[in-house]
């Protein structure tokens with residue numbers, strides 16, 4: 001068996017706007033998805049996903065239509081749940097030129113699903129890495145990131161950036177603008193995460209932003225304004241000015257909220273963090289529900305969040321310096 005892990009991430013700045021060519025700065029965090037892959041001789045795909053539960057069932061399925069998980073949920077939910085892994089395996093087949101190959105895939109993850117911490121990118125990166133290695137091909141980090149991006153691009157119906165997948169493949173803090181992806185220096189940031197226990201569907205939220213952008217010219221300006229916040233944020237990062245970073249994160253949250261991707265619980269957690277003295281707080285990732293990211297070197301924000309109704313979990317996150325890890 002080959003086994004790879006890849007980290008999740010938080011966005012310091014720039015989610016959603018990055019889909020329209022503005023820059024974004026995500027940072028990898030030490031929460032990982034681990035994917036084990038073994039070749040099968042019969043050409044079938046069998047996926048065992050420990051942490052993917054639908055209707056209280058752990059999802060285990062094969063590739064053919066009559067071998068889908070036996071759970072009583074809508075087909076659309078099932079498709080949403082299984083599509084990133086299916087698409088990642090397609091990338092493995094394509095890159096190795098072995099279209100007929102079958103696999104047993106086992107996924108284990110400590111990244112909550114759909115919560116803005118990049119579980120989809122981490123699963124795609126780790127699955128493609130373990131899958132290609134199972135066939136004797138080891139991809140460079142750049143190629144791995146590009147293949148994982150194609151997975152997100154396909155599942156999110158053509159509306160995806162390279163930010164999550166590049167960050168997960170390479171680790172650390174990165175800057176992504178269009179197809180220009182690079183690692184950047186970042187100080188050791190005092191990151192606190194608040195999680196409302198919920199989720200948002202990235203594809204749907206991205207489509208929602210596309211609709212408001214098409215409908216209102218000022219929404220296109222809002223997206224450009226996020227780009228300006230990111231450029232200022234890069235200066236603050238380079239100057240190690242954590243207080244300015246916090247202010248800019250607050251601004252970024254307001255703009256995301258204007259685009260309609262925040263939620264009551266994300267707003268509540270954001271304000272609880274600010275009231276507790278966080279330097280800044282914003283939603284991270286696609287939004288709709290899930291996580292906020294705050295900066296606070298003191299224990300106050302984490303404590304306040306843990307007592308905030310609607311916040312299910314509050315934790316510190318260390319930066320993950322390493323992206324994909326080859327474990328076996």
Ligand SMILES: Nc1ncnc2c1ncn2[C@@H]1O[C@H](COP(=O)(O)OP(=O)(O)O)[C@@H](O)[C@H]1O
Pocket residue numbers: 033049050051052080081082083084085107108109112113114115116117118119120121123200201202203285286
């Ligand atoms: N542990 C896992 N096992 C299987 N699939 C997973 C796992 N974690 C994430 N995924 C896939 O990623 C999707 C969530 O991705 P997305 O909506 O982009 O949210 P996010 O990337 O913010 O977590 C899930 O519906 C599923 O397809």
Ligand SMILES: C[C@@](O)(CCOP(=O)(O)O)CC(=O)O
Pocket residue numbers: 014015016017018019114115116117118119120152156159160161162163164202206284285286287
């Ligand atoms: C909204 C977006 O900018 C980030 C989505 O992040 P996540 O899947 O919610 O972790 C979409 C993208 O960049 O592809």
Ligand SMILES: [Mg+2]
Pocket residue numbers: 118119120121164202
């Ligand atoms: Mg995602």
